Every structure is written in structure tokens, then in C-alpha cells.
Amino acid sequence: MFDGIQRRVVSMWFPRLASDRVLRTRPVEGPFALTLKQANAERLHCLNMEAERQGLYRGMTLADARAFCPGLFSRPADPVADTGFLHVLRRWATRYCPWVGIEGDDGLVLDITGSAHLFGSEAMMLADMRQRLSRAGLTARIGLGDTRGAAWALAHHGEGRTETGAPLEALSDLPVAALRLEEATITGLQRLGLRRIGDLESAARAPLARRFGPDLLLRLDQALGRQPEQVTPLSEPPHYGIRLSLPEPIGLSDDVMAATSRLLDQLCAKLKAQEAGARVLCLTLRRVDQEAQAVELRLASPLRDAARILPLFARGVGEVDAGYGIDQIRLEAVQVEPLPVHQVSHVSTGRADQLDDLITRIGTRIGLENVQRFLPADSHIPERSFLIAAAAWSEPGGSWVAPRPRPVRLFPPESITGTGARPPRQFRWRRMSLTTARATGPERIAPEWWLPDDNWRSGIRDYWHAETRQGRRLWLFYTPQNPGWFVQGEFA
Template structure:
């Protein structure tokens, strides 16, 4: 209680949150469940009302559920999306009060103290919650009481009863002890002692219960009755990386738009620096006086928060904007950000690396960042598998497997040449050229990777040689001892 106002708490329980999320996008009146791999079996994770009426339950093996209900429809569960959906509901619930927190994986808790009169009273607020959620296809059970624990108990076991202010114990007295948010083992232990209802527990001696079940049991009881305070901690709103600028007079020149963008960039980069983040995708929206808008999207090859480097990259996009009768408002938002901690680096290497990243960004605005690739070393001693192709904007050229032996710049499928014996031939023909061996370095024996199937390596080990010919060619050749033969596979620069 504060300032003479009795605290009032609302608990929202979404018993079918996961299936409601899926069925909102794909409506289905048939029995429907979401399955998840649990305890070495594919089990029911969540189910709709029709599946419940058919006798199915959470945790039931999916094979048994199909035996009970042959026309059962299912999809794999996605708990991560369910948690994201619950956070969306939490943000929506702030229309009723500013203090909204999460209650487990499928519930919300609202501190509506002092705000119920804005909706016509407590009954009207609960009715509005029911109406809006059910209209959106979301099943909900609601409880309202003086404490968080009592509201949770009424939502889960009280069929949405509203506890009168100051009468918590009488309202929840007949509810089972499990309504106090106890674990199953404690609930079963209390029932064996004959303490089945909250009223039985409230009238029992406290010392023996504490010795047998620990302090958590009576803590939950005191929280529900209000003798022990329990806070509601709302989630902090995620930082919004967006800024805007409203102009006193419309503008249309590219130089004026760039000046406004520069001003917005410095404000945005200050926000990014405070959170140690860097922007990967920036969206500049230009609102015109005719209520139209133009958007310029900039996809960066590396996360950045340096306005001096980002601003020139906007020039080509801003130059193509149709200002119409003038631009009256500019909005700049970082739609995708990544962690970018402060680093101590040398100014020479930083400038060189930054120039390459900016070049990739400029080319990416024309042909797409996903179309610019680089070769990276791979963790394999097989020549054909010793490199991978990766998007340049999403890969680091300094990381990867380091080979100890030199490899040719040009690598191609093995080409047979005439030769006998395990030593490199003195003279041979390759690609219609007669070549003479000047110097041979090797051999370097490479064995197949036995755990992978590769038709090209079924002949066994290969002995690789670096051959320098008198004609200037520097070749990479190998010999196969199991099936004697010589091949050329690469050429050094």
C-alpha cells in the first residue's frame, strides 16, 4: 500500500500460448498440437482446445496421441518464437498500466494500482482484456487480487475470480495448495498430510512445516496473503536506434539533404556508442510535403558507428532521390545493429581495413552485399577442400586454417601427364607444351580423409611435388603410388 491506495495486481495466464500463436496465422478447427523432443521422445508441447477435448495432454508421447486421435495434426514447436510472442503481448499490455512483467513462459503480471478507473473499474478492465485477447484468437485466464501470488492463484485455479480489496485469504482459501506456486513434490507432500487447501495450510503450525518443507513453502503463502512483499519488475524497453529532424522549410538540394543526414548521423552514432553497438543496416526516410516519402537503405560491410565514414556512403543513394515539391522531415534508423566494442588499434591498419570495408559497401549498394565473395582457408588438408567461398561482408579474412606448406594460386582438376617412377619426370608434355624439369621440391604426402566419401581420392595417398620448369612454369604435381601415374593439379604464380 502506498499513499493510502491499496495495491491491485492482475495476472494473465495464456494456457495455449504456443498453439494460439501458430493458429492465428494458420486457422484450424481440427485437433492440433505442437511437438518437442523431450526425454528421448517426441512429446506434446502445447495443444489446442479441440485436442484437449479429445483427451490429449501435455507431455504425452506423440505416438500415443496419434493412436487416441488418428486425425491429429501437428507441427514442431518453436519455443524461441513463443518467447518473442510473449514479449509482444507484454508490450501490448502496457496500454493498461506501465508496470508489466513476465510471469514464467506463458504469463504476464500487471500492477494496475491507480489505473483501473481509467477503464471504468476493475470489472470493466478485466472484460476489456478478455474481449481484446479472445478477439485476437488468444486464450487467457485472468486473476485480480491485492498480491501477485493471489492473482496468479486465481488465474490458474480460480476461473478468473476477482478478489475484493482487503479480502485475499477468504477469496483463495478453498483453492488447492498448488495455487501457491509450489513444486509438485511439495504439493504432493502437503496433500499426504491432509493439507489440501490454502485454508488448511494457513491454519497449520508453521514451525513443523518449515522443518519438513523448508522456508520456501511459507514464503509463498506469505507472498500470496501480502505479509511478505513481492515486487513486479517490468522489462526495460530495448534501445531504439532512430532519430528524426523536422525542417522549418522544405529542402530539395542534395547538399541540403546530406547536411541534414550528417546531423542525424552524429546523434545516432552517439546512441550506438553509448550501447557499444554498431550499425549494419541504416534506413534514411525522407518525408515530402506531398505526404509521399523516399527511402535510402545502406547495408554496411562491417558494423560502424563513425559518422565521418558512414556519411559519404549515402551520397549515391541520396543523389537518386526524387524530392518532389520538397522534403520536410528526415528520419534515420539503424534497423540492424551488432555489438561493436571499443578497440585499441593502430591508425595505419585501421585506415587500410576501413577503406576495404567501405569499398565493399559501395559495391554492395549496386550489386548487393551477398554477391561479393572472398575465398577463406578451410580446415582440411585436401586441396579441393582447403578453401571456402563466403560473403565478404559477413566473414573475417584474418581467421581460418593456416597451412604450413605453400599452395598454388591456380587450382584445377588433376590433368594426367606421361611419366614413370616415383621421381618427377625430367621431360613431359602438358597442355601441348614440352617442359623440362629444372628443380623439384618434395614430396609432400597427403592422405585421403577416410571419414568422407570422395570419388577423386579413392586411388589412395598422393605425393605432391613443386616443379620449377626451365620454361618458367611453376607447377604443382602429384604421384599416386597405388595406381602409378603423374598428374598436374595447380600452378604457382
């Protein structure tokens, strides 16, 4: 009971959530299924009604499904998109009550206590739910009961509603699987002849508890209202947006920066409370003529330090056309990332922060994606021993481990004349005549046979560090399996 009002709970089950989501935007006439790779085989993940009528079922391999149903249309499943769609439905369901939670991967649970009268009655509320979901192209089964367990049981095995204060009457004929039990427990109860919830309720509790553990009786008591089970709604994500309306229009860059500073202080305080940092900020300036201009700031690392962020806005604010004046400023953190509190050492130099700020300043001019860094890669092949990544979305780390020094400049192999297994005494390279004064090597590098690479079809390579009398220090290699000499790099 809740302040003298009987608690009422609605359970929504979407048995074809994934396929309905896809078919809403790209309809298909005939049998349709989404597939998911499991145990090295493509298996059916979610089917429409027509596919089920053809005898197909979830978990069936795609090859067997096509053998039974040659006209089957299939597409890869996207569980992440399905989860996002379920969260959209959760937000939509708040039109019926504020307490809406997620039930597994394909269901919602609503605590409608005290809300049904806003729609006329419980029956009218359920009818409105079914009508709207059907209009949206979604298959839904809805149950209503005094408890969360009773509502779930009716949605999955009965679809209906229990009368207030009488859950057992509506649940007694439902199978024991309606109690959200493990498969092993369900099988064990059926072997004992306890197939319905009514049979389980009339059986002795002590032997059941000894054989199946406390979870069986807990689920039974939750469904019948003897044990409480709360509906925990998902909280709305925090909104990182601050607005400032000005009593008089402003137009000077210094005034705009001063107002931005006030907004940054408030926004950074909210970010700090959530242990988050802004990655992309948008400053919107509304002029008195209702036109708006936006200044976007993309940061090289998540930040919530107003003193560091404010100077980075200076270039964008300086390019704004204030017109007859700006009367409203809005600052929003468009992209936010976790930024937990960390211990600051007394020996910290702050060089990492200075580098991030420098990357941000350069990125505002040429784009953050164009500020790149080299990262080590796990490969002994020279061309594959490094990666090029955007500096804003990567961290410097690791080190190159090579048995011998590597050249500063690396380029595609360039053929030179030479015979024998030792570097040639004289050769021409890039229209220059060079004479070898000293050569160190060889360092033999074998190709990675498990990766296809046309550049390594000649087989193993013997690398040499050659110093020439003309001052060039080159990285040469010889291919004994297909005799030839090449230059691939130059040392500083």
C-alpha cells in the same frame, strides 16, 4: 497499500500459446500438436484441446502419440517465434495499464491498480480481456488478486478474482502447487498431508522452514500479501530515428549533406548512450510535393562515428531527384547491433576502420554480399580447407596449418597421362606439353570417411610439388588405389 489504494494485479496464462499461435494462421481440423526434439526423441510440446481429449499430453513421444491417435497433425515448434509472440501480447496488454511484465514462457502479469475504473469495473475489464483474446483465437486463463502470487494461483488453478483485502478466502482451497513451488517441495508437503494452501497457512511455520527452507514461506507470504513482490514492466526498445523539418526547401547535394550531418550527430549520440552501432541506415527525403525518396546505407561493421558515416552517404544523396525541393529529412538506424566501448591503444593504426569503410563503399555499388573473403576451415582435404564468407559479416582470423606449402590457385582435378608412383617426366596438360624438372613429395592425404564425397571415392592421394622446365609449378597427385595422375593446383 499504494497511496491509500489497494494494489490489484492480473495474471494472464496462455496454456496453449504455441499451438494457438500456429493455428491462428493455419487452422487445422482435429487433433494438433507441436513437436520439439528432446533427448534424441521428438516429443509433444504444445497441444490443442482436441488432442488433449484424445488422451495425448505434453512430453509424450511423437511415435506413441501417433499410435494412440493416427489422425494427429503435427508441426515443429518454434520457441523463438513463441517468445516474440508473447512480447507482442505484452505490448497489446498495455491498453489496460502501463505496468505489464512477462510471466515465464507463457504468461503476462499486469498491475492494474487505479486502472479498472477506466473500463467501468474490474469485472468489466476482465470480461473485455477474455472477449478480445477469444476473438483472436487464444486460450487464456485470467486471475485477479491483491498480489502477484494470488493472481498467478487463480489463473493457473482457479481462474477467478479475490475480493479486495481477503486473499486467503479465495486461495485456501487451492492446491499448494498454486504457490509456484518446486516439484520436490510439493511432493514433500503432500506426504505430510498439507495439500491445500489453507492447510499450509494453519501449520506451524518453524518446522516447515527447517524442513523445506525459507522459499516455501516466502511464496506463501507473497501470495497472502505479507511480503512485497513487484511487477517489473519491460521497457520499450529505444527508437533510433531523427527528423528534421526545414523552413525552406533545399535541393543542392551539399545542403542535404549538411542537414544529414546534423541528424547523424544526434543519432550517433543516442547510439553511444546505448552502446550500440548502426548496421543499416535509411535516409528519407520528403519533397514539397509529398513524394519521398530513400537512401539506404548498409555498413560493413556497426558504426556510431558520424565523421565516418557521412561521406558514405555522398553517392546515394547525389543520385536523389530533389524535384521542387526537399522540406523534411528523416534518418533512422534500421538495424542496430551492440557496440560496447573499447580501449583505444596509442599504437592503433586504424587500418581495420579503413578496410570496413572500403568494403562499405564497394558494397554500395555491387552489394555487401558480393564482397567476400576466404576463411580457414578445420579440414586437411584441400577442397574443404577454406570457407568463402561475406566480408561484412565475418572477421578475419585463424590461419591455415599445413605441413607443406599449398598452391595459390586450386581447381577441380584434371587428368593427365602418367604411370608409376612418381610424377611423369613428360605429360600434356591444357594442350601444353610439359617436362618435369624437379618434383618434391609425396604428401599422402587420406579421405575423410565420415563425410560423403564423390571426388574422393578413389581413396588416398599422394600429392607432389612439380616444377616444369616451361616454368609451370603444379600440384599433382597420384591415386595408388585406383592408379591415375591429376593436376589440382598451381603455385605462383
